[in-house]
Amino acid sequence: MRPIRLSVLAEDEKQAIHEATLEVLKTVGVRVFDDGLRAVMRERGARVDDTSGDVKLAPGLVQEALSTAPHKFQIMDRKGKVLPIPTEQTYICSRVLLPKSLDYGAPKPRDPVLADIQKACQIANALDEVDVVLRTDTPVSDISAPPELNGLLSIQTALTYTYKHFLCIPIDGEAMKDWLALAEAATEHGDLSKEPIITLEVSTTAPLQLDRESGRALKMGAEKGLPVMAMPMPAGGGTAPFTTAGELVAMNAEALFVIVAAQLVNPGCPCFYGGIPCTFDQRTGIISMSSPEFPLMTSGSLEMAAFYGLPSISASKYTDSLAFDEQCGAEKIMSAFASMVSGADILYGDGDLDNAVVLSLEQLIVDLDLVLHARRFVQGILVDKERLAVEAIARVGPGGHYLEDEHTLRHLRSGERVSPRSYNRLGHRSTAKPAIERAHDIVQQITSKPVEPAISAAALARIQAAVEERKRQIKARA
Amino acid sequence: MEESFREKILAGDRDGVKVLTEEALQRNVPVEQIIHKYLMPAMDEVGRCFEAGDLFISEMLMSARAMQAGMAVLKPLIVGAKIKTLGCVVIGTVQGDLHDIGKALVAMMLEGAGFEVHDLGVDVKPEKFVEAVRNLQANVVGMSALLSTTMPNVKITIEALKTAGLREGLIVMVGGAPFTADYAASIGADGYAEDAASAVRRVKELIVRR
Numbered sequence: 001m002r003p004i005r006l007s008v009l010a011e012d013e014k015q016a017i018h019e020a021t022l023e024v025l026k027t028v029g030v031r032v033f034d035d036g037l038r039a040v041m042r043e044r045g046a047r048v049d050d051t052s053g054d055v056k057l058a059p060g061l062v063q064e065a066l067s068t069a070p071h072k073f074q075i076m077d078r079k080g081k082v083l084p085i086p087t088e089q090t091y092i093c094s095r096v097l098l099p100k101s102l103d104y105g106a107p108k109p110r111d112p113v114l115a116d117i118q119k120a121c122q123i124a125n126a127l128d129e130v131d132v133v134l135r136t137d138t139p140v141s142d143i144s145a146p147p148e149l150n151g152l153l154s155i156q157t158a159l160t161y162t163y164k165h166f167l168c169i170p171i172d173g174e175a176m177k178d179w180l181a182l183a184e185a186a187t188e189h190g191d192l193s194k195e196p197i198i199t200l201e202v203s204t205t206a207p208l209q210l211d212r213e214s215g216r217a218l219k220m221g222a223e224k225g226l227p228v229m230a231m232p233m234p235a236g237g238g239t240a241p242f243t244t245a246g247e248l249v250a251m252n253a254e255a256l257f258v259i260v261a262a263q264l265v266n267p268g269c270p271c272f273y274g275g276i277p278c279t280f281d282q283r284t285g286i287i288s289m290s291s292p293e294f295p296l297m298t299s300g301s302l303e304m305a306a307f308y309g310l311p312s313i314s315a316s317k318y319t320d321s322l323a324f325d326e327q328c329g330a331e332k333i334m335s336a337f338a339s340m341v342s343g344a345d346i347l348y349g350d351g352d353l354d355n356a357v358v359l360s361l362e363q364l365i366v367d368l369d370l371v372l373h374a375r376r377f378v379q380g381i382l383v384d385k386e387r388l389a390v391e392a393i394a395r396v397g398p399g400g401h402y403l404e405d406e407h408t409l410r411h412l413r414s415g416e417r418v419s420p421r422s423y424n425r426l427g428h429r430s431t432a433k434p435a436i437e438r439a440h441d442i443v444q445q446i447t448s449k450p451v452e453p454a455i456s457a458a459a460l461a462r463i464q465a466a467v468e469e470r471k472r473q474i475k476a477r478a
Numbered sequence: 479m480e481e482s483f484r485e486k487i488l489a490g491d492r493d494g495v496k497v498l499t500e501e502a503l504q505r506n507v508p509v510e511q512i513i514h515k516y517l518m519p520a521m522d523e524v525g526r527c528f529e530a531g532d533l534f535i536s537e538m539l540m541s542a543r544a545m546q547a548g549m550a551v552l553k554p555l556i557v558g559a560k561i562k563t564l565g566c567v568v569i570g571t572v573q574g575d576l577h578d579i580g581k582a583l584v585a586m587m588l589e590g591a592g593f594e595v596h597d598l599g600v601d602v603k604p605e606k607f608v609e610a611v612r613n614l615q616a617n618v619v620g621m622s623a624l625l626s627t628t629m630p631n632v633k634i635t636i637e638a639l640k641t642a643g644l645r646e647g648l649i650v651m652v653g654g655a656p657f658t659a660d661y662a663a664s665i666g667a668d669g670y671a672e673d674a675a676s677a678v679r680r681v682k683e684l685i686v687r688r
Contacts, residue, residue, distance in 0.1 A: 205576045282534035
C-alpha cells in the first residue's frame with residue numbers, strides 16, 4: 001500500500017532550520033565532557049576548547065560527516081531476521097524494563113524485579129508486531145549481587161529471554177562495556193558490526209551538553225560499528241527555546257552533533273536520527289514528554305531526518321498520566337500517529353506511564369494496539385481493479401451480503417482491515433470488557449506459560465562466560 | 479506605596495522596583511518596613527497567583543528578579559542593620575550529573591522567598607559542598623540528582639558533611655525525578671520535595687522547626 005505522509009514543514013522552512021542549526025554548531029557548539037571523545041573530534045577537524053569542553057563544528061565538517069553516514073543499513077535479531085533500514089512500514093518497539101513496574105489493579109507502582117523483564121520478553125516474543133525491544137538502565141531490586149553487577153545481570157536476563165533486536169541505553173561507560181561484552185557473546189561470530197543485534201542510544205543533556213559517560217559510550221559504540229541513535233531531549237522554555245521552531249533547531253543541533261561525532265570516530269557508522277521534544281510546563285515546572293506540541297515537533301524532527309536522508313527513530317507514546325485514562329489515550333495516539341505519518345523507521349515507547357517512569361504490561365498491549373490503529377491509517381487505501389471490487393458488487397447485487405463472497409475471503413487476512421486485540425468491539429453486551437481488562441487477559445494468557453530462554457544453549461553458555469569475565473574485570477577495577 | 483510595589487513586582491519590572499525602593503529610602507521608610515511590608519507581601523501575592531494558575535513560572539521568576547532588584551538597593555543597609563534573611567542555602571547538582579534546570583528553579587524560588595542562596599552549579603563534588611557549607615555557614619544544603627547512577631552521590635555527600643562535623647544543625651534537602659520521600663529518609667536527608675514550589679515550603683517548615 002502507498003503510505004500516507006504528512007508534512008508540517010515546507011522545504012524552505014527545513015532549509016532555514018538546517019542553516020540555523022549550522023550556525024549554532026559553528027558558533028555555540030556542544031560541551032563534551034569526555035576527554036577521549038574531544039581528542040578524536042579535534043583530530044578529525046572539530047574546533048575544541050579543552051578549558052570549557054566546548055566543541056564547535058564548521059559547516060563543512062558537518063556536511064562531510066553527514067556524507068559518510070549511511071542512508072541504508074540493516075539491523076538484526078538473533079534468529080537471523082534482518083530488518084532493513086529505512087522501511088516504509090515502521091518497526092515497533094516494546095519495553096522490557098523501566099524504573100518502576102505497575103501490576104494490574106495495584107494502587108501504585110513498585111520497584112522492578114527480574115520476573116518483570118522475563119514477562120515483558122515473553123510478550124515481545126509472542127507478538128509478531130514487535131520487531132525490536134528496549135531496555136532502560138535502571139536497578140532491578142531482586143538481584144542479590146553488589147550494585148556494580150546489577151546492570152550486568154539484568155542485561156543477561158534480557159538477552160536470555162528474548163531474541164529480538166535491542167535498543168540499549170547504557171547509563172555509563174561501564175554499562176556500555178556490559179552491553180558490548182554480552183551482545184558480542186550473544187552473536188555467532190562475536191562481531192556486532194556484522195551481526196548488528198543491538199543499537200546504542202546516546203542522549204545529550206540539553207542545552208547542548210554531552211556528559212562524560214554518554215561520550216564514553218558513544219565512542220565505544222561507534223568504534224565497534226554499532227548503529228547509534230541520537231536522542232536529544234530538550235524541553236522548550238526550560239532547556240531549549242520556547243518557540244517550537246527554536247526547539248527544533250536546538251534538538252537538530254544536538255542530534256546532528258551526536259551523528260557527526262559518531263562519523264568522526266568511525267566514518268560509515270550507521271546512525272539513526274531521533275529526538276524527544278519535551279516542554280517545560282510553565283504551570284508545574286515539570287518536564288512534559290506529552291504536551292500538545294510533542295507530536296507536532298516529532299513530525300518536524302522526522303522531516304528533518306528525511307531532509308538529511310537519515311533513518312529515524314521516534315520516541316513517542318509517552319504520557320504524563322499515571323493511569324490508563326482519557327489523557328493517556330489521547331496523548332499516546334497523537335504521538336503514535338504523528339510518528340508514523342511522518343515516516344519514522346522505528347517507533348518506541350510501548351508500555352510507558354508517568355513520563356516513561358512506569359512500565360505496565362497491560363499498557364504495553366494497549367499501546368501496541370494504538371500503534372496498529374495509527375499504522376492502518378498511514379498504510380492508506382490501495383486502489384486497483386481488484387480492490388475497486390466492481391465484480392464483487394455485481395455478484396452480490398442489491399440486498400445481498402458479502403460475508404461469504406470470494407472477494408471478502410481473498411482479502412480477509414490481507415491487512416485491509418485490522419482488529420486491535422484489546423479494544424472492546426462488543427458494545428454493551430454482557431461479555432464486553434474495557435480495553436485494559438482485555439489487555440490483562442492477554443498478558444495472563446502469554447505470561448502463564450513457563451518462562452524459557454529464547455536463545456540456544458550455546459548462546460546461553462557464551463553469554464554466561466562473558467558475564468563471568470565482566471565480573472572479573474569489574475572486581476579488578478574496584 | 480504598598481500598591482505600587484505590588485504592581486511593579488507582579489509585572490516583573492526590575493527597574494521600577496529599584497526606583498521605588500530608592501524613593502522609599504529617600505522618604506526615610508525603615509529598611510525593615512520596605513522588606514516586610516512592601517517586598518515580601520508582594521512576593522507572597524506572586525506565589526498565590528502562581529498557585530492559582532494565573533502566573534507562569536517564567537513570570538514568577540521575573541517577579542522574583544524584580545524583588546531582588548529592590549533587595550540589592552537595600553543590601554548595604556541590611557548588612558549594617560543586621561537584618562537577617564530567612565536562611566543561607568547552598569544548592570547544587572551532585573557529582574557526575576549535569577541536569578540543572580530543576581535545581582536552578584528551586585534556587586531562584588528560594589531566593590525570591592527571602593533566602594540567601596549560593597548555587598554551586600552542576601557536577602559538584604562532595605568536598606565542594608562541604609567547603610561551601612563551612613565557609614558560608616549555611617543553614618540548608620540542597621542536592622539534586624536526576625540519574626539512578628548519580629543518586630548515590632547524594633548519600634556520599636551527606637556522609638562527607640557528617641565527617642566534616644557539619645551535619646548537626648544543617649538542613650539537608652534532596653530532590654530530582656528518581657527520588658522518593660522514603661529513599662530520601664533512608665539516606666539521611668531531612669526533607670524531600672517533588673517540585674520547586676513545595677521545596678520552598680518544605681525548607682521554610684524545616685527552618686521554623688529548627
